[in-house]
Amino acid sequence: MKPDEINFVADMARAGAGLRIDREKVYLIESRLTPVARREGFGSIREMLLAARHKRDETLMWAVVEALAAGETWFLRDRPQFDRFRDEILPALARGRPAGQAIRVWSAGCGSGQEPYSLAFMVEDAAAAVLACGVDILGSDICERALEKAQSGLYSQVEVQRGLPIRMLMRHFEKQEDLWRISPRVRAMVCWRRVNLHADFRALGRFEVIFCRQVLSVMDPDARTGALERLSQALAPGGYLVLGADETIDALGEAFIAVGGGLHQRNPAISVAA
Amino acid sequence: MPLRGTDGVRTCLVVDDSRVIRKVARRIVEDMGFEVVEAGDGVEALVWCRGVMPDAILLDWNMPSMDGLEFLKQLRQERGGDQPVVVFCTVESDPARIGEALACGAAEYIMKPFDSDILHSKFALADLL
Numbered sequence: 194m195k196p197d198e199i200n201f202v203a204d205m206a207r208a209g210a211g212l213r214i215d216r217e218k219v220y221l222i223e224s225r226l227t228p229v230a231r232r233e234g235f236g237s238i239r240e241m242l243l244a245a246r247h248k249r250d251e252t253l254m255w256a257v258v259e260a261l262a263a264g265e266t267w268f269l270r271d272r273p274q275f276d277r278f279r280d281e282i283l284p285a286l287a288r289g290r291p292a293g294q295a296i297r298v299w300s301a302g303c304g305s306g307q308e309p310y311s312l313a314f315m316v317e318d319a320a321a322a323v324l325a326c327g328v329d330i331l332g333s334d335i336c337e338r339a340l341e342k343a344q345s346g347l348y349s350q351v352e353v354q355r356g357l358p359i360r361m362l363m364r365h366f367e368k369q370e371d372l373w374r375i376s377p378r379v380r381a382m383v384c385w386r387r388v389n390l391h392a393d394f395r396a397l398g399r400f401e402v403i404f405c406r407q408v409l410s411v412m413d414p415d416a417r418t419g420a421l422e423r424l425s426q427a428l429a430p431g432g433y434l435v436l437g438a439d440e441t442i443d444a445l446g447e448a449f450i451a452v453g454g455g456l457h458q459r460n461p462a463i464s465v466a467a
Numbered sequence: 468m469p470l471r472g473t474d475g476v477r478t479c480l481v482v483d484d485s486r487v488i489r490k491v492a493r494r495i496v497e498d499m500g501f502e503v504v505e506a507g508d509g510v511e512a513l514v515w516c517r518g519v520m521p522d523a524i525l526l527d528w529n530m531p532s533m534d535g536l537e538f539l540k541q542l543r544q545e546r547g548g549d550q551p552v553v554v555f556c557t558v559e560s561d562p563a564r565i566g567e568a569l570a571c572g573a574a575e576y577i578m579k580p581f582d583s584d585i586l587h588s589k590f591a592l593a594d595l596l
Contacts, residue, residue, distance in 0.1 A: 350560065354585045358592050359565065359576040368562050422523050 194219055198242050202226070202257060205245075209258040210335055211391035221324025225260045232256075232352050237350035259336040266304040268357040269311045271406070271438040273454055278402070282433050282456070286401050287322040295327035297400040301390060301424070302408035303332040306343025306383075307352075308376040310375055312404065313382040314365055331397070342383050346375035390420045399429045406437040406455070418444045425449070428459045477595075478502045479520070482512040482535065483527040483556070488579075492525055492556070497594060509533025513541060514534045523595050528568075533562045537592035539571045552593050556581060 194202075202222060203214035214222065226238045233253060235241040245253045269275055288294050300309040309332030316328045334340050353362050353373045366373040388394050390408065403424055407419050425448045428434060436442060438455040449457040479501040481492045484506075493503045501523065506512035508530040515521070524542075528535040535555060542548040555568050556577040565576055574593040577585060590596050 351582075351585070354578065355588050356583075357594075359589075362570065363562060363566060363569070368560065 194223055194238060198239065201242060201246060205412055206255055206258050206261045207416070209255065209391070210262050210389060211412045212258070212262055213411060213413040213416075214261060222261070225263070226257060229256050229260045237300060255337075257344060259282050259338065262335050263339065264302070264304060264411065266307045266407075267355040268307045268361075269314075270307070270354070270356060271455070274404075274406075274435055274438060274456065275311055275315050277454065277456060278435070279319050281307070282402060283316070283319050283323040283328070286368070286432075287326050290326050292325040293327060296323070296402070297328045297329050297331070297334065297398070298373075298402040299331045299397070299400045299427070301333055301388065301403055301405040303334050303339075303404075304336070305339045305348075306332055306346070306385075307348075308332070308404055308406070309343070309383045310346070311381060313379045314361060317365075317379070317380065328382070330383045331386060331400075333386050333397075335387065335389050335460075337387055340385050340386050340387055346380045347372045347459070348375075349373075350361070390417055390423070394423060394427065397427060399405045399432075400427055401429050401432045401437065402435065403428055403432070406435065407440065409436065409442050414444070417442070421445065425459060430459060430461045432459050433457065434459065470507060476500075476502045477522040478504060479523040479525060479547065480504050480506060480512060480515055480521040480551070481525045482506045482509070482530070482531040482538070483525075484508055485527075488527070492586070495583045496523075496590075498583075499587065499590060503589055507539030509535065509541070512538055512546075516542055516548065516551070517543060519536045520550050523590070523593075524553045525556050526553055526573075528555060528564075536571060539568070539573065539594045543572055554589055554593055554595075556586075561577060 199216050199219060203216050206212040206214050223238060230238045230241040233241060233256060244250055298312055300312060303309050309330050312330055332343055349372060365376050365379050367376060405424060409420060414422060421444055424434060434449060434457045436455045440455060448463050449459055450460050453459050479496045481489050481503055483489045484507050489505045496503050504515060506515055510532045526535045538554055552574045554575045554577060555573050558579045560578045568576060575589045577589050
């Protein structure tokens with residue numbers, strides 16, 4: 194790829210999804226875009242970008258941005274966070290909460306769905322008081338294709354062997370030829386929606402828990418600040434924002450209290466203007 | 468506590484009738500800090516275990532002489548045979564068969580083909596790392 198093509202792509206990713214693209218890592222950009230070009234029927238990345246640029250083809254431009262936004266994910270990634278979700282966060286939220294008033298959990302930037310399904314596995318084993326309230330899980334991503342896969346609940350043998358204990362595989366999946374499908378019971382626990390964290394998402398309402406891991410750290414600093422502000426507005430007072438266990442986000446500020454291991458509680462003392 | 472060799476290095480017995488698989492597995496398991504010994508089938512593996520119980524056993528299912536499941540059943544009858552952490556590593560991927568292996572005391576289960584990531588992940592899940 195030539196410098197002007199790199200710049201075009203990086204600017205588009207910044208404007209569309211708030212992504213910070215390292216313009217030096219040409220190989221990385223090419224490895225993401227080559228499959229998109231092939232899929233969309235172009236002979237090369239160059240041809241695809243020419244079409245995107247000159248025809249202002251929105252669908253094609255989003256295909257490029259979505260491919261650059263994709264991250265890696267696996268079941269129960271950073272397992273201790275899931276254990277704390279089940280054993281600390283959910284019981285704390287259920288305390289004093291009327292039965293039937295569901296706890297809303299959002300997996301923001303869920304890719305191909307491993308994170309929201311892992312959350313659903315945890316809910317299955319949660320305390321009775323939690324189950325009495327009920328838990329609604331929303332999985333969202335910017336990438337339509339990733340969401341389609343998430344919704345299908347179908348995973349390869351390799352995907353179900355990374356991070357996932359065999360007993361959980363036996364319990365929550367059904368074998369379907371060479372693939373493994375999440376059980377209908379677990380699939381029914383998760384709703385899906387395409388959400389761009391770089392845009393307005395107030396329509397989603399408020400959540401008690403937001404998992405947003407390895408997403409903010411790939412954003413441009415300004416875009417990240419904006420996304421964080423919207424995320425904190427989407428969080429109920431006293432709700433939890435869970436970032437990657439090894440992720441350090443500077444712009445969190447006083448709106449959150451770090452409770453260790455990537456978990457942050459929204460400071461009930463500070464109200465965020467809605 | 469798992470049994471340990473005198474020098475504190477943990478041992479893993481790799482049981483597979485394929486020499487190539489044993490070689491690949493050996494390299495990965497050694498990288499995880501284990502001392503590796505090999506056996507070509509259940510009979511050989513049992514002989515080894517009667518001498519020194521390993522800390523971990525990476526176990527194929529389909530092998531001549533004695534298959535992995537039969538070996539596991541016999542191992543658990545041996546003195547100290549409840550100690551080794553057993554991880555199956557086999558092409559068997561039928562849920563009923565997997566259930567059988569778990570019921571017989573396997574801690575974790577790998578479906579072939581495997582790679583270093585999967586082996587690491589499964590050893591971690593079996594509390595071996």
